[in-house]
Amino acid sequence: MNATIQARAEYRSKFDTFRYRIEIVDSDNAAQNVRDYEITPAGAVVTYEGDEENAFQPIVPSSCEFTLICKTQGEVDFLQTVARSDVGRYGVRVLRASGNTTPIQTHWVGTILSDQLTFADMLPQAVRITATDDLGYLQEKPYLQSNGNRFEGEATVKEHVINCLQLLRTSWHWNFSNEIAGNTFFVMGVSMGKNLLPSNYGSAGSTVDLYDEAKISHAGFHELDSDDKAKSAFYVLEEIAKHFNGQFFFSFNVAAQRLIFQPVGAQIQFADDGTQIQGFTYRSDGALANTFAQSIITRDINNTASQKRRLTGGTFSFAAPYHKVKRQMNFASVSPVITKTFQELEDYYQEFTFELQPQTGDRFRVVCPFSVQWSGISAETIKNIQNLNIVTPDNFNIGRLRFRMRLRFEKAGNDLFLKRPLTGGAQVPFYQTFGNLTASDLPVFYTNLFVNTAATWDADGTEDFYVVVSEPFDPTLDQWLQVPFDFVTPEVPNDCTAVKILIEATYLLPDNTNLVSASLPTNNVPASNNFLTNACTVYGSFRMFPFEGYGLDSGTIVESTNTQDNRRTLDLGDTNVNDKALNSNFAAVKYRQPNGFFQACVTGYTSLIISDSDLFAADIAVQEAAGLYSGPKLMYEGTLVNFGVEFHEVLEIDEGSTTFKMKPLTLEINTGEEETRVTCLQIQKETSYPVSLNSPLGAGLPATPPPSVDAVRSIVNQANTQAVQFNPAAVAYNTNAGAANRGSQVGDRITALNSSGHFVEIADGSNGQVLTTNGSGVYTFAAAGGGSSVEKWHGYSAVIIYPNAFVANDDGSRGSINPEVIEDDTSLTLGVRSTHADTELYAFAPIPDGHKATQIIVYASASTANAVRTFTFNYSTGAITTNTNGAFNSSIDIVDVTGSTTAAIAIKVIPADTSTIIYGARILIATV
Numbered sequence: 001m002n003a004t005i006q007a008r009a010e011y012r013s014k015f016d017t018f019r020y021r022i023e024i025v026d027s028d029n030a031a032q033n034v035r036d037y038e039i040t041p042a043g044a045v046v047t048y049e050g051d052e053e054n055a056f057q058p059i060v061p062s063s064c065e066f067t068l069i070c071k072t073q074g075e076v077d078f079l080q081t082v083a084r085s086d087v088g089r090y091g092v093r094v095l096r097a098s099g100n101t102t103p104i105q106t107h108w109v110g111t112i113l114s115d116q117l118t119f120a121d122m123l124p125q126a127v128r129i130t131a132t133d134d135l136g137y138l139q140e141k142p143y144l145q146s147n148g149n150r151f152e153g154e155a156t157v158k159e160h161v162i163n164c165l166q167l168l169r170t171s172w173h174w175n176f177s178n179e180i181a182g183n184t185f186f187v188m189g190v191s192m193g194k195n196l197l198p199s200n201y202g203s204a205g206s207t208v209d210l211y212d213e214a215k216i217s218h219a220g221f222h223e224l225d226s227d228d229k230a231k232s233a234f235y236v237l238e239e240i241a242k243h244f245n246g247q248f249f250f251s252f253n254v255a256a257q258r259l260i261f262q263p264v265g266a267q268i269q270f271a272d273d274g275t276q277i278q279g280f281t282y283r284s285d286g287a288l289a290n291t292f293a294q295s296i297i298t299r300d301i302n303n304t305a306s307q308k309r310r311l312t313g314g315t316f317s318f319a320a321p322y323h324k325v326k327r328q329m330n331f332a333s334v335s336p337v338i339t340k341t342f343q344e345l346e347d348y349y350q351e352f353t354f355e356l357q358p359q360t361g362d363r364f365r366v367v368c369p370f371s372v373q374w375s376g377i378s379a380e381t382i383k384n385i386q387n388l389n390i391v392t393p394d395n396f397n398i399g400r401l402r403f404r405m406r407l408r409f410e411k412a413g414n415d416l417f418l419k420r421p422l423t424g425g426a427q428v429p430f431y432q433t434f435g436n437l438t439a440s441d442l443p444v445f446y447t448n449l450f451v452n453t454a455a456t457w458d459a460d461g462t463e464d465f466y467v468v469v470s471e472p473f474d475p476t477l478d479q480w481l482q483v484p485f486d487f488v489t490p491e492v493p494n495d496c497t498a499v500k501i502l503i504e505a506t507y508l509l510p511d512n513t514n515l516v517s518a519s520l521p522t523n524n525v526p527a528s529n530n531f532l533t534n535a536c537t538v539y540g541s542f543r544m545f546p547f548e549g550y551g552l553d554s555g556t557i558v559e560s561t562n563t564q565d566n567r568r569t570l571d572l573g574d575t576n577v578n579d580k581a582l583n584s585n586f587a588a589v590k591y592r593q594p595n596g597f598f599q600a601c602v603t604g605y606t607s608l609i610i611s612d613s614d615l616f617a618a619d620i621a622v623q624e625a626a627g628l629y630s631g632p633k634l635m636y637e638g639t640l641v642n643f644g645v646e647f648h649e650v651l652e653i654d655e656g657s658t659t660f661k662m663k664p665l666t667l668e669i670n671t672g673e674e675e676t677r678v679t680c681l682q683i684q685k686e687t688s689y690p691v692s693l694n695s696p697l698g699a700g701l702p703a704t705p706p707p708s709v710d711a712v713r714s715i716v717n718q719a720n721t722q723a724v725q726f727n728p729a730a731v732a733y734n735t736n737a738g739a740a741n742r743g744s745q746v747g748d749r750i751t752a753l754n755s756s757g758h759f760v761e762i763a764d765g766s767n768g769q770v771l772t773t774n775g776s777g778v779y780t781f782a783a784a785g786g787g788s789s790v791e792k793w794h795g796y797s798a799v800i801i802y803p804n805a806f807v808a809n810d811d812g813s814r815g816s817i818n819p820e821v822i823e824d825d826t827s828l829t830l831g832v833r834s835t836h837a838d839t840e841l842y843a844f845a846p847i848p849d850g851h852k853a854t855q856i857i858v859y860a861s862a863s864t865a866n867a868v869r870t871f872t873f874n875y876s877t878g879a880i881t882t883n884t885n886g887a888f889n890s891s892i893d894i895v896d897v898t899g900s901t902t903a904a905i906a907i908k909v910i911p912a913d914t915s916t917i918i919y920g921a922r923i924l925i926a927t928v
Contacts (some may be wrong), residue, residue: 001117002025002027002172002173002176003025003026003027003029003033003091003173004025004029004030004031004033004171005023005032006024006025006026006030006033006034006035006077006078007022007023007024007034007036007037007068007078008021008022008023008034008035008036008787009021009022009037009039009066009068010035010038010103010902011039011041011043011454011672012100012429012672013043013671013672013674014041014362014642014672014674015674016099017642017674018098018671019096019097019098019102020043020094020095020096020097020101020102020671020672021039021094021095021103021201021304022039022043022044022066022092022093022094022097023090023092023093023094023095023131024082024090024091024092024097024112025090025092025093025172025355026089026090027088027089027090027091027169027171027172027917028089031633033073033077033271034731034883037069037070037075038066038068038069038071038363038767039058039066039067039791040066040069040126040277040663040672041071041672041673042067042670042671042672042673043066043068043670043671043672043673044064044065044066044094044108044671045060045064045065045066045668045670045671045674046062046063046064046094046108046252046667046668046669046671047062047064047666047667047668047669048060048062048249048647048664048666048667048668049062049500049666049670050647050664050665050666050667050679051665052635052665052666052679052681053570054570054572055264055625055628055663055665055681055683056245056247056264056393056572056621056624056625056628057149057235057247058237058238058242058246058247058248058573059135059238059247059248059423059712059875060238060249060647060808061112061132061133061135061136061249061251062108062132062133062135062249062250063092063110063130063131063132063133063374063513064092064094064108064110064128064133064488065128065129065131065874066128066129066878067126067127067128067129068125068126068127068129069124069127070123070124070125070126070127070205071124071708072123072423073123073555074409076081076119076529076801077124078129078320078325079117079119079127080117080119080185080343081239082114082117083114083115083117083128084114085114086114087113087114087139088111088169088583089114089116089169090111090114091109091110091112091127091131091169091172091173092108092109092110092111092131093106093108093109093173094106094107094108094109094110094388094671094673095107095607100435105252105255105256105727106187106256106257107251107254107255108133108250108252108257108685109133109173109250109257109501110131110132110133110134110170111132111137111168111170112129112130112131112167113130113131113132113439114410114723115396115813116128116129116130117129117130123586124474124830128606130402133170133248133250134168134169134170134426135168135237135248135249135803136234137168137169138164138167138168138180138231138232138233138234138908139234139235139812140232140239141167141233141234142223142230142231142232142233143230143231143232143235143236143483144229145165147370149451149454149690150218150222150226150230151163151218151221151230151694152213152218152219152451152487152528152636153218153468153486154216154217154218154482154484154486154590155215155216155218156211156212156213156214156215156217156426157192157211157213157214157215157216157240157589158181158192158212158282158286159245159286159850160235160236160240160579161190161192161211161215161240161259161261162189162190162284162286163233163235163236163281164191164234164236164282164464164500165217165259165284167233173187174189174284175179175826176284176662177285179776181793182834184688185283186283186284186285186287186290187256187257187283187284188256188257188258188281188283188284188382189258189281189282189283189284189285189289189608190259190260190261190264190281190282190284190285190394191251191258191259191260191261191279191280191281191282191293191294191772192209192260192261192264192279192281193246193261193263193266193277193278193279193293193294194210194212194243194258194263194277194278194279194291194293194622195210195244195245195246195264195265195266195277195608195609196211196243196244196263196265196605196606196607197210197605197606197607198601198603198605198619199600199601199603199605200591200593200594200599200601200605201213201214201593201608202406202592202594202595203590203592204596205825205851206302207288207291208278209280209849210279210591211279211280211292212280212614213591213592213598214589214591214592215589215590215591215592215598216240216577216588216589216590217484217486217587217588217706218481219365219487219488220576220577220588221235221236221239222588223487230918232260232625233728233766239576239577239850239888240261240577241261241589242572242573242575242577242621243261243575243577243578243589243617244261244263244267244569244647245264245607245617245621245624245625246261246262246263246264246265246266246269246622247261247263247432248261248266249260249262249647249648251294251409251646251647252646252647252669253644253646254287254294254644254646255381256871258281258294258648260294260648262277262293262294262296262648263277263606263607263608263612264624264628264663265609265620266608266611266624266625266676267296267625267648267650267663267683268608268628268663268684268685269608269609269685270296270298270650271298271650271663271683271684271685271698272661272684272685276295276296277293277294277295277296278292278293278312279292279293279294280295281293282292285505285649287319291901292633296648296649297641297649298649298651298661299645299649299650299651299652299827300652301416301640301651301652301653301678302572302644302652302653303656305654308641309640309643310638310639310640310641311638311639311640311641312639312674313378313638313639313784314636314638314639315636315638316634316635316636317341317634317635317636317637317819318632318633318634319629319631319632319633319681319682320566320568320632320785321562321564321566321568321629321630321631321632322562322564322568322569322570322625322626322629322837323561323562323564323565323566323568323569324559324560324561324562324567324568324569324570324620324626325559325560325562325569325570325572325575325625325626325629326557326558326559326560326570326571326572326577326622327555327557327558327572327573327618327621328556328557328558328573328574328575329558329572329575329578329579329618330574330576330578331556331573331576331578332574332908333497334365334546335545335547336543336544336641337356337358337364337544337545337546337565338354338499338501338542338544339402339542339544340352340354340501340542341539341540341541341542341575342368342503342538342539342540342541342542343537343538343539343540345776345797346537347503347540348500348505349503349693349889350505351406351500351501351502352407352496352500352501352798353499353500353518354500354501354832355496355498356544357494357495357496357497357498358407358495358496358499359492359495359496360411360491360495361491361492362490362491362492362537362546363488363489363490363491363492363547364488364489364544364545364546364547365486365487365489365542365544365545365546365547366405366407366485366486366487366488366489366542366543366544367486367542368405368485368486368503368540368541368542368543368544369482369483369484369485369486369540369541370401370402370403370472370482370483370485370505370535370538370539370540371480371481371482371539371540371597371775372480372481372482372483372536372538372539373480373536373537373538373539374399374473374475374477374479374480374481374536375478375536375593376474376475376476376477376478376479377395377475377476377477378435378436378459378476379393379396379397379435379436379476380392381517382396382507382509383396385515386515388497393510394437394441394444395444395446395510396435396509396510397434397435397436397437397444397474398434398444398446398510399472399473399475399507399560400446400469400470400472400473400508401469401470401481401483401505401506401507401508401509402467402468402469402470402505402507402508402514402782403416403467403468403469403483403485403487403503403504403505403506403508403523404465404466404467404499404503404504405465405466405467405501405502405504406463406464406465406466406500406501406504407466407489407497407499407501407604408463408500408502409496409498409499409500409705410455410491410497410498410499410500411459411495411496411497412494412496413459413544414459414461415459416457416458416459416492416493416494416496417457417458417459417462417463417464417465418455418456418464418466418489419455419456419458419463419464419465420451420452420453420454420455420459420462420465420466420467420487421449421452421455421529422449422451422465422467422468422469423449423451423452424447424448424512425448425449425450426448426541426545426627427445427446427447427448428445428447428871429443429444429445430442430443430444430445430446430472431443431444432471432472432474432477434472434474435474435475435477435833438463438475444667445510445900446472446509446781447510447512448509448677449469449512454490454492455487456490456670457489457490457492459493459494459733461552462802463888465504465588466485466487468483468484468485469483470482470483470741472923473825478554479558480597481596482594482596482597482598484515488547488691489547489831493598493644493655499544501542503540505538506835515832519730520580521743529617530839543695547549548695551782553803555865557863558616558619558621558622559619559622560619560623560626561626562624562629563627564630564631570625570629571623572621572622575618577589578617578618579600579601579616579617588600589592589770590599591618596722601617603649604900605617605619605620607620607624608622609624609685609686610623612623612907623728624648625704626631627685627686627888628683628684630686632683633682633683633712634660634662634682635679635681636651636653636662636678636679636680637677637678637679637680639675639676639679640675640676640678641674641675641679641800642674643676644669645664645667645669645676645678646664647664648666649664650663650683651663651664651678651680653680660682661682661683661905662680662681662682662683663680663681663683664679664680664861665679665748666678666679667697669702669764671850677878680799685903688702699750709805712807714880723827726812729747749761749762750762762779762780762781763780763781765780765781765782766781767883769782769842770782784838787848796922797924797925798921798922798923798925799845799846799847799848799923799925800815800904800920801843801845801920801922801923802920802921803830803832803919804822805820805843805844805845806820806841806842806843806909806918807841807842807843808822808834808839808840808841809839809840809842809880810918811836811838811839811840811842812834812836812837812839818835819831819835819836820832820834820835820839820841821833821835823917826917829917830920831860831861831917831918831919831920833914833915833916833917833918834911834914835914836914837911837912837913838909839911840908840909840910841908841909841911841918842906842907842908842909843906843907843909844873844875844904844905844906844907845905845907846899846904846905847897847898847899847900847904847905847925848899848904848925849899849921850899850927850928851898851899851926852896852897852898852925852926852927852928853894853896853897853905853923853924853925854890854893854894854896854924854925854926855892855893855894855897855923855924856870856884856886856891856892856894856905856907856920856921856923856924857889857890857891857892857922858867858888858889858907858918858919858920858921859888859889859919859921859922860888860889860911860916861889861915861916861917861919862888862911862915862916863887864887864888864910864911864912864916865887865889866885866886866887866910867887867888867891867909867910867911867912868885868887868888868892868907868909868910869882869885869908869909869910870884870885870886870892870894870905870906870908871883871905871906871907871908872897872903872904872905873903873904873905873906874902874903874904875904876901876902877902877903880906883895883897888909888916891924898928899928905923907921
């Protein structure tokens with residue numbers, strides 16, 4: 001629910017450009033009691049507190065100050081109540097409208113700083129009120145869920161940002177929603193612009209963007225030696241901003257305020273050539289609002305004969321360059337004490353023992369991401385596996401996987417089991433059209449599972465599991481799915497003698513029961529596991545590390561050096577979210593790969609202004625900053641009049657005969673006087689990058705070299721070098737195959753996996769042959785059709801014609817809107833019928849090249865004699881030649897028609913009534 005209005009003041013700006021309303025609201029939702037105040041001419045003064053020495057400041061907070069005039073003691077009393085209230089209870093909302101219309105659009109929201117209200121000593125009293133956008137408050141706000149628990153698992157970058165937005169004390173605004181025509185609408189939330197792009201990123205489609213498909217583990221933001229248990233939400237935003245080399249700040253002049261993330265490199269590129277920033281905008285609940293980010297525009301702030309933008313008193317100066325720009329990437333170098341790969345059917349539901357002897361007080365980090373190569377199956381198939389004699393439920397189009405890990409520490413007496421169950425929740429509405437769901441079917445529902453307790457060690461003598469469930473997915477599609485395990489155990493309460501691990505993988509039905517098959521013996525490995533690992537491939541890479549805290553013990557400094565001979569150094573700060581964290585701590589950013597995997601960037605990045613693709617994110621960050629500060633840069637400080645400026649925009653100013661593009665560093669927006677005090681810095685793209693780079697990370701990221709005759713490295717060893725988990729199929733890469741002398745080879749070869757898991761080559765065939773199988777894994781090249789008696793085309797022995805291919809002629813009811821219709825009145829039956837007894841229907845079909853048509857059958861609800869006419873059809877002229885006639889549902893032998901550049905088949909059906917339903921037709925074909 002939104003906060004209630006307790007006080008307000010309205011005013012018009014000096015030049016009548018805007019009408020403003022300032023509201024003081026109560027987030028405790030007390031009864032609304034609107035008190036009208038007068039306000040001084042300045043109105044709301046909004047200030048952006050940027051760093052004049054660093055254009056790459058990750059978070060730029062803003063504040064709002066205004067002065068209300070109290071004419072009665074009652075007005076004073078209320079504001080004194082605000083001053084004495086709990087911190088964060090009262091907020092400010094600044095509304096604006098153009099001209100004389102009523103202000104309804106929110107342009108700024110913030111929290112009143114109750115200790116900064118100042119009162120005059122007599123009536124009428126001027127009371128100065130200061131509010132903050134609350135970004136600074138996030139420094140004291142732990143990054144926790146609303147119930148006080150840590151976030152667990154992984155989240156996309158967008159989800160992390162939305163989580164932080166909802167932790168603001170202004171959540172009365174950001175969590176507000178409206179119900180309109182049964183739909184819930186949230187306010188505009190965050191605009192996420194792009195600059196840095198990982199080279200190995202592959203998007204799933206046009207409805208998702210980079211920040212939807214980049215993930216960071218929540219554990220990267222956990223804190224061990226703290227009552228708060230987590231880093232601050234400010235830290236989370238700052239780390240994201242540093243990694244992607246951008247800035248977070250709230251908009252003001254944009255209708256419907258939002259949090260903006262804008263990479264500085266994108267602003268520099270726009271200033272250089274007008275390239276508009278790309279990205280998405282999201283509502284405050286994380287739903288997509290627009291498939292574009294908040295655009296950048298250029299503001300001309302010159303004084304000319306036709307415009308007077310700048311007041312007198314402004315000053316120009318030059319910012320000194322930085323000789324060196326640096327960033328430190330923090331990480332922890334830790335090696336696993338246990339590793340195990342799960343990829344074969346027998347790896348699951350089997351316990352593996354490791355001779356590790358944990359001691360009392362030890363803690364471990366367990367990492368085991370599961371990647372599932374899912375083969376699409378229909379909801380109908382899932383129902384049949386379950387042996388249900390019912391119509392397939394709509395919610396069987398929602399797929400989920402459940403993984404249970406039994407982590408067992410052997411000790412004297414009862415063994416220790418790590419226990420973290422999931423609790424069944426409420427019915428969750430689902431609004432996506434998975435499988436055969438349509439918009440009219442939605443919503444459908446499934447029973448949610450959620451974490452209700454932290455993981456604990458249990459020694460009551462019964463087995464326990466650590467359980468995770470995948471996000472819902474469309475089971476009808478072929479796809480890659482990922483289900484991450486990444487957690488830290490509690491302290492081990494006893495000395496132990498061994499560690500045992502067992503993994504269960506099951507397909508989860510909407511009611512949270514496992515998919516089973518009643519025909520299987522009850523003592524078998526659970527049927528769901530057989531189905532899961534046979535219908536798809538499940539890979540898991542288990543690693544267990546000793547855990548000594550979330551702190552990081554190593555640091556790597558990346559520096560970029562300019563030719564300027566001075567001692568000025570710009571420190572872009574430490575970052576724990578970085579590429580060096582790939583296999584060492586929790587804070588690596590993982591991106592979606594073209595195959596659906598999420599993996600840290602191991603091939604390099606580019607940005608809008610740096611095209612080298614073998615650099616780490618930190619390398620690009622320091623080079624962009626060094627390039628900006630490579631020489632003296634013009635600065636302007638002054639006041640603009642009757643001219644709005646936004647922090648994310650580019651200012652254009654002429655000095656002498658040169659036009660400079662400027663980036664705002666600080667802003668003070670006086671809404672009543674329509675004056676904006678600005679400090680801005682010249683931004684300019686370097687003619688070449690890199691600036692001299694000193695990166696201990698190496699000249700580029702490690703890349704897998706191609707195999708050669710004289711130097712072959714297995715992909716497995718190369719993966720170990722890079723600390724990257726490859727698809728286990730890559731293990732099959734055979735050194736001998738890679739080392740073979742291919743000097744005489746012409747063209748490419750096809751390879752397959754043999755029973756030993758190695759690649760083998762399939763002998764090439766002759767021109768025109770196709771690859772065939774005997775159904776038992778033996779592949780050969782053979783003549784098209786494989787020599788069988790029935791020749792096939794696209795896997796079929798016939799060309800299939802579906803009912804929608806039949807089109808009515810102009811007989812019967814001429815001018816009818818629907819001379820033929822799809823008939824769906826009969827339960828579970830579809831077809832096409834005529835709406836007039838005189839109407840005849842035609843269908844046309846090509847004959848595949850190299851084939852001839854030999855037989856035709858038209859399937860219908862009646863077997864009417866002589867109701868089918870067949871023709872040879874020339875699709876270049878429309879000419880037809882009569883062939884053979886016959887009845888519905890009968891095979892009609894026709895005079896063979898050989899496919900050519902013009903020859904096709906035409907079929908005419910004569911129902912002679914409006915009740916006969918045509919289901920389709922089949923044209924039997926054979927090779928010529």
